Amino acid sequence: MAALICEVVYRGIFQKNLAARIARGIVLSARKSGRWGIAFGRYGDSPQRNGIPAKDFAIVADTKEELEQNMARYEPKHTDVTIVLDDTLSKGVESWAWYGLQPINRLTVPNGTVLMTSVQPFESLLQDIHKRDTAYKLSLVRAKASFSGLWVHKEDHTEARILGALAKIAPSFLALDGVSQAIREIEWGSDLKVASARKAYDRLETRQVKITEGNAEIPYSFEMPKWWEMREGVTIPAIPIGKPKEGGQGYVPERNPYFKKFTTRTMRPVIDFDTCVKCNLCWISCPDSCFDVMPDATFDANMEACCGCGVCEAVCPVESCITMVNEAAFEDNASQWEMWRKDKAAYKTWLTAKIGDKQTTVRSHGFRFRGQYEQELTRDLDGGGVEITAGIPGENAAHKTV
């Protein structure tokens, strides 16, 4: 009697289909050895919101009874493998329902595995992943976060590679042959995808994580009120208005202490305060009212509140004044404006480095323009990647080579 419980942590919209395919793939692969299984999404999540952290689960078990045993709850309370489809989720997960900030390794059992797609070194990921009091393993599939859209799926073989990696992690449930067979049979399955799975199996990088390692931050949390403590009429008190900064020259609004949204962010804005013309457009346009008004009338994007939508970058009229940068390049949510005020030259150096980082670790929010995927693919191929579209039935196949 045994069961394997996996969660797939992903970014709403961009990876909804990918996560669902992985969860299905786990059950279908395990079915090849006669296992029973179920795949489902975490319903309280709202994966139709851009970038919001969300979860799918897959449970497989030797017997139907044992499957029921593990299903008899809203969602698993512990997982053997935590699959993370975007390495910026290392900073934690705040779900659409109000549960505070949850470390990415929170449900992973002692000595279980966090399996992530990432091109970052282990050490920089461990600066983000919270410390915990039991050891576990961190396994990396070397790949960029695969982002597409709500109704489309990017055929870059990420789901096959994750399944191949799982065959290495949990071979008694997902034998590589079973995985291969399942991949061949699923929608858009192909031998090329099977080859990708097998490569991921061979190339999986794994490292033990000790209890001394990780981000020491205590994630924010809170008590939920009792029914008789709550206000009636489905009302909640308004967030108090903000506080003036430095004698009324600046202004910092109060924000919801129970729902912060920053783990939704995959990119964050960095601001060149030297070139800002104080036009207010970022402040007006930010859908989450993230901009604090500074005493010199520039605006500081508050990183506790920013969900990384990129609107400010789009509206700012000054070339390169606001730039969206991969969230993975940052270690904290500290104020950029305070850093700039303290030492303008150092800030400029920091800013240039961060923007420069964008060149190498650029990421997309799905497809911003026609042909973007082909461009990304070219870059990967130049770096020695394997061409993947050959296995896709359809018009492209004829033009591609393996």
Added chain:
Amino acid sequence: MAVATTAAPTASDEKELLISGSEAVAEGLALADIDVVTGYPIRPYDTVIQAIAKKIANGQLVAEYIVAEGEHSQFEIVKHASTVGARVFCGSSGVGWAYAMECLVVTPPLRVPMVCLVGNRALDDPGAFGVEHNDALFVRDLGWMLCWIDTSQEAIDTTLIAYRVAEDRRVFLPLAISADGAFLTHSQALTLVPPKEKVDKFLPRYDRGDLLLHPDNPITVAPQANEDWVIEIRRQNDEAMKRAVAVIEEAYADFRKVFGRGPENPWFEEYMTDDAEIILVGMGTISLPMKVGIRTLRAQGKKVGLVRLRWFRPFPTEKLVKVLSRAKAIGVVDRDYSFGSPFHSGVVANEIRAALYNAEKRPPLLSFICGLGGREVTLEDVYKATDLCYNAANSGKSEAKTLWLGVRE
């Protein structure tokens, strides 16, 4: 994690698919070869509409797919399509179902056998996605047949049975299948899909006969009438609902004959009730924590069983009373509420109290309100309900009590 011990599944003439409850309903609809379907999205019901759209787009189903501008219109469209002889499907969730209420009300008197899916969802506010049964229960007094399903397998099977029952000329009443939002609509389980040839043996064509609205059969549907006609119309509905009982039993018996599976008792599932001192009662996916909890309780020597009610309308009064009156105490777990009702209980608890009124033996009955808005029903909730039932059984007093489980207090 142990080593693989089990073998791959054996082949049969049924396909095994990994599909959600909603997708299973869509498989059933394709096999039933529906003619007209309307769509207006609301979570969790929208999942079935997506699955049907995909089937039509892939050429696996030829049907008229009409996107309506709201729930009210989508039910009107299928109502009319059914009167001209089309096999129809529609559905909704939560306040979407409520918005269609005017059409839902007129469907039974017109004897329109539409089959619907209610993806059970809490009513607004606060706009939660999670399951409560109050949405489907809106129509419980109106001549709608109502049943609750528990698994993807039951979803596809019940879809086929539903058309067979609703479109039987002795019945001709609308039928709503209720599926718990999330736990069933969004969970993908291994499900057997039968071949079309078998379905054709089980499910005849929809024949509206003398009620068909067609130039060859000139009739007027729904002329205005007052006290000179109305009570007779209601009495006809009453009779149709009574006749549905035998039709449902026939349909399940035939289903077992054709497909070689399915329950012997259509009305409710019994789990370890044979020697049970305490019987818990619930509808839908709540059965899962209950069954798992009962296994643990049994291991501790507590004789607990479960009755999972499938059919709520028509209500299986005599059959249910026969099983329940054997118990020392009954605990009814409602995933709904009925504010201000007798003893402030849930809807199912009050129905069962009424059903037991004429029984010779009436065990104490506790009403539990649990799992509202999709809140997890925990094993601890099941243990607590059982303990309270044992207390009631031992006290011998038949006190009417309602307890809320899993609420922050």
